[in-house]
Amino acid sequence: MPTLIKKGQGDDFAFADDAFTAVADDQDIPQGDVIISLARFQTDGDRLLSEGRQIGVRIEPAEEVEALAYDLPRLAVVALAFPKHRDGRAFSSATLLRKRLGFAGEVRAVGDVFLEQAGHMVRCGFDAFEAAPGVTPDQWAHVVHRHRHVYQRAVDARPPAFVEREE
Amino acid sequence: MYQYDAIDKDVLADRAAEFREQVDRRLKGEITEDQFKQLRLMNGLYLQLHAYMLRIAIPYGSLNSTQMRKLAEIGRTYDKGYGHFTTRTNLQFHWIKLKDAPEILDHLASVDMHAIQTSGNCIRNVTADPYAGATADELDDPRVWSEAIRQWSSLHPEFSFLPRKFKIAITASAKDRTAAKAHDIGLMIRRARDGQLGFEVIVGGGMGRTPFIGPTVREFLPANRLFSYLEAILRVYNRHGRRDNIYKARIKILVSALGREEFARQVEEEWAKIGPAGDLPDTEIARIRGAFAPKAFDVLVNRSEKYEAALATDPAFARFARNNLKPHKRAGYTIVEVSLKGIGDTPGDATSEQMEVVADLAERYGQDDIRVTHEQNLVLPHVRLDDAHTVYLALAKAGLGTPNINLITDIIACPGLDYCALANARAIPIAQDIAKRFADQDRAELIGELKIKISGCINACGHHHVGHVGILGVDKKGEEFYQLTLGGSGAEDASIGKILGPALPADKVTDAIDTLVEVYLRERHDGERFLDTFRRTGDAPFKEAVYADAH
Numbered sequence: 001m002p003t004l005i006k007k008g009q010g011d012d013f014a015f016a017d018d019a020f021t022a023v024a025d026d027q028d029i030p031q032g033d034v035i036i037s038l039a040r041f042q043t044d045g046d047r048l049l050s051e052g053r054q055i056g057v058r059i060e061p062a063e064e065v066e067a068l069a070y071d072l073p074r075l076a077v078v079a080l081a082f083p084k085h086r087d088g089r090a091f092s093s094a095t096l097l098r099k100r101l102g103f104a105g106e107v108r109a110v111g112d113v114f115l116e117q118a119g120h121m122v123r124c125g126f127d128a129f130e131a132a133p134g135v136t137p138d139q140w141a142h143v144v145h146r147h148r149h150v151y152q153r154a155v156d157a158r159p160p161a162f163v164e165r166e167e
Numbered sequence: 168m169y170q171y172d173a174i175d176k177d178v179l180a181d182r183a184a185e186f187r188e189q190v191d192r193r194l195k196g197e198i199t200e201d202q203f204k205q206l207r208l209m210n211g212l213y214l215q216l217h218a219y220m221l222r223i224a225i226p227y228g229s230l231n232s233t234q235m236r237k238l239a240e241i242g243r244t245y246d247k248g249y250g251h252f253t254t255r256t257n258l259q260f261h262w263i264k265l266k267d268a269p270e271i272l273d274h275l276a277s278v279d280m281h282a283i284q285t286s287g288n289c290i291r292n293v294t295a296d297p298y299a300g301a302t303a304d305e306l307d308d309p310r311v312w313s314e315a316i317r318q319w320s321s322l323h324p325e326f327s328f329l330p331r332k333f334k335i336a337i338t339a340s341a342k343d344r345t346a347a348k349a350h351d352i353g354l355m356i357r358r359a360r361d362g363q364l365g366f367e368v369i370v371g372g373g374m375g376r377t378p379f380i381g382p383t384v385r386e387f388l389p390a391n392r393l394f395s396y397l398e399a400i401l402r403v404y405n406r407h408g409r410r411d412n413i414y415k416a417r418i419k420i421l422v423s424a425l426g427r428e429e430f431a432r433q434v435e436e437e438w439a440k441i442g443p444a445g446d447l448p449d450t451e452i453a454r455i456r457g458a459f460a461p462k463a464f465d466v467l468v469n470r471s472e473k474y475e476a477a478l479a480t481d482p483a484f485a486r487f488a489r490n491n492l493k494p495h496k497r498a499g500y501t502i503v504e505v506s507l508k509g510i511g512d513t514p515g516d517a518t519s520e521q522m523e524v525v526a527d528l529a530e531r532y533g534q535d536d537i538r539v540t541h542e543q544n545l546v547l548p549h550v551r552l553d554d555a556h557t558v559y560l561a562l563a564k565a566g567l568g569t570p571n572i573n574l575i576t577d578i579i580a581c582p583g584l585d586y587c588a589l590a591n592a593r594a595i596p597i598a599q600d601i602a603k604r605f606a607d608q609d610r611a612e613l614i615g616e617l618k619i620k621i622s623g624c625i626n627a628c629g630h631h632h633v634g635h636v637g638i639l640g641v642d643k644k645g646e647e648f649y650q651l652t653l654g655g656s657g658a659e660d661a662s663i664g665k666i667l668g669p670a671l672p673a674d675k676v677t678d679a680i681d682t683l684v685e686v687y688l689r690e691r692h693d694g695e696r697f698l699d700t701f702r703r704t705g706d707a708p709f710k711e712a713v714y715a716d717a718h
């Protein structure tokens with residue numbers, strides 16, 4: 001089982017219980033809150049939501065988050081998949097979810113979620129991480145805070161160098 | 168020159184600390200080699216045939232004497248007393264120990280240098296005109312924009328895990344000394360009719376096994392909109408570039424698959440959504456611009472009696488002046504090209520002593536400014552004509568006085584099979600052999616501008632596709648063979664060279680070059696360079712002569 005680490009209101013990180021069951025397309029949907037594929041959401045989403053459950057959708061790198069544009073207010077979680085840690089498409093997906101589509105729910109990194117990329121993930125708007133077993137919230141926080149400055153505006157509200165310089 | 172402020176310095180220190188931790192975790196086995204590979208690559212550390220290679224960034228090819236001396240010191244302490252300047256205007260040390268790497272990064276950080284993003288699938292070191300700030304024909308100083316891009320692209324949260332590496336070049340001159348059209352993005356500074364500054368944006372050029380001269384996707388981008396436009400290009404690429412095949416992952420493949428119009432449409436659509444929120448404030452550009460304010464040039468007359476006298480009495484200097492001195496925008500100044508192509512030497516290599524000589528000269532006579540060119544030479548961009556002879560004598564004494572800029576012996580060669588794990592064939596000995604054949608300076612000058620570029624494999628780090636004569640190492644049943652391409656150019660008249668015919672064994676390459684030169688000298692019209700003649704005659708006479716034996 002991967003460990004779920006969540007970002008708190010501040011810049012703190014802690015282990016969290018996972019209320020959601022990740023369901024593959026060839027599995028039956030169990031009771032409770034679930035994370036399902038985009039395809040399944042498109043066929044079964046309305047029904048599941050009407051049952052009063054919390055729903056998360058898993059987006060593969062090749063899928064476009066724009067497909068969820070109108071459903072986002074109804075979703076609790078968007079899970080962005082890293083099939084390999086070096087597949088960087090999820091960084092764009094997260095950025096768009098937050099900045100362009102205004103998604104306020106949980107953006108969760110799933111798959112090959114690599115500690116060393118934690119800083120990039122947080123900057124792009126991820127706030128939940130299915131980290132590899134053994135990774136602790138302290139490690140996660142350490143990596144996220146490793147750099148005292150950033151050069152770009154991103155989803156997080158950190159002031160980039162060019163803003164710091166004006167202060 | 169841009170001075171790092173406290174923030175820039177903190178970033179380098181944090182990065183060095185981060186890498187030290189990562190190396191430590193790797194040595195403890197907490198991360199796998201596969202995971203570590205990405206991390207070390209993004210810090211410029213490659214595993215090569217014999218050892219680790221560390222590639223140090225020289226942002227837009229610009230450095231000062233303190234930095235050059237530090238590179239010399241690192242070469243002496245951690246390598247074998249020399250370094251290799253690359254076609255990306257970086258410096259490579261080929262004999263590094265993994266455990267020393269974090270310490271070297273600390274050394275670099277102490278002089279505001281680093282190895283960030285000199286490798287990996289991220290935005291790499293920006294190439295800029297090595298004559299920036301010195302040449303008369305530039306519309307703006309490209310270093311201003313290069314430095315802004317350096318900062319914007321450093322540890323970019325969204326664009327650090329692209330499908331493949333990403334290279335940007337900027338030039339502000341009609342004469343392109345950056346090979347802009349062979350980059351992922353080429354930015355050519357333009358001025359609109361109303362005087363507004365902007366960029367022509369070229370996307371999707373590149374070398375490798377499928378070379379492309381990049382098409383223009385936007386004729387004129389207002390300068391203050393650069394960063395939102397870069398974001399749009401990178402986002403389209405990050406989302407849609409191919410990731411299933413490493414050889415099809417560069418942006419050139421995406422641009423050519425979509426077609427220029429469709430790619431441009433997607434970028435424009437994305438750009439419209441980003442809006443000016445993605446741009447840098449003018450105040451930041453102004454701050455950076457301030458750092459590149461023109462130097463305190465002396466007011467001089469155009470003619471230097473000292474220089475004229477030296478020309479008249481020292482024929483070796485006259486030759487050097489003819490080939491290696493370039494016009495400066497200020498009266499009484501000159502741009503000095505320092506050739507790293509000594510006859511029989513490894514192209515781009517400099518010993519620690521040579522680096523120190525260049526550093527001393529830059530400090531004493533050159534406003535503390537040194538440039539690296541993508542053709543693997545060095546430049547002292549601001550030397551008074553009065554001092555040119557003194558500078559030449561010091562260079563010559565250090566083995567740096569070779570008067571061959573742009574001549575047939577000014578050869579680009581990648582490290583090839585002597586160092587590189589990917590190579591099919593050696594590149595350096597071929598370059599050395601050709602240089603020796605054309606060591607006669609009179610003959611080399613008679614031949615004039617002729618750019619030979621050699622790659623040890625199809626990855627084309629030696630830019631053979633855009634050589635007037637390109638030489639590509641191929642493997643034929645375990646033997647080193649070389650394929651010739653003719654008619655390429657990486658300059659403003661960019662084109663991809665055409666394969667001449669079957670590959671040749673190593674011992675026939677130099678003869679073939681000699682034959683090509685003979686044909687050119689026979690066929691050329693007045694004032695034609697090799698490239699011009701080739702473009703006029705086509706390959707027939709060249710092909711016939713080179714493969715005559717085979718018939």
Ligand code: SF4
Nearest residue numbers: 581587590623624628
């Ligand atoms: S062209 Fe090939 S041999 Fe030469 S440096 Fe690049 S990868 Fe190595």
